[in-house]
Amino acid sequence: MGILAQLQSLLHPSLFRPDSSEKPLAKTSLADEVYHRQPRVKARTGTRVLIIDGSRTVLVVLRKFLRSAGYETFEAANAETALALLPVQRPDLIFLDISLPGMNGFAALRAIRCDPATRDIPVIMMSGNEEAMEQFFGSRIDADSFVKKPFSCQEVFFSIERLLDNDRIPRRTTTRCLLAQPEAA
Secondary structure, three states, rough: OOOOHHHHHHHOOOOOOOOOOOOOOOOHHHHHHHHHHOOOOOOOOOOOEEEOOHHHHHHHHHHHHHOOOOEEEEEOOOOOOOHHHHHHHHHOOOEEEOOOOOOOOOHHHHHHHOOOOOOOOEEEEEEOOOHHHHHHHOOOOOOEEEOOOOOHHHHHHHHOOOOOOOOOEEEEOOOOOOOOOOOOO
């Protein structure tokens, strides 16, 4: 067995089979691998989640995932509607798409972070656009996590678990106001 095959068997033993006559196993994402190896921790029942996405399909899928785990959800198809809902609904967590009709997700996140009433709400950004993902990681826009579309149920819950405190409540670790665009590094 070559060095590459040995490394592969150590890193992803479930993906490696020494007998090449067998069908290869389906590949899974790293988030799926990590998610299945660790004991599950769910947010407390009744955790309120705002889903902001222009796609009806994404809204329905995320709602189904989250409600099946005991979360309460409410949705907005654009940032303007979501920002108007925030003072009334006061979510514990927000899923925010980057590409929205009207105000984009980056501008919405800046508005959320600069409002003292909402700046401590954890935000998980979402995008299916490869360029938007690069822009997200290249800038410091103060989101708490990122999920690339299309996503799996495990990826959604893994991103939530990383934000839970000891009381199983989603929490932010830092807070700052982003009034201006981040400086280029």
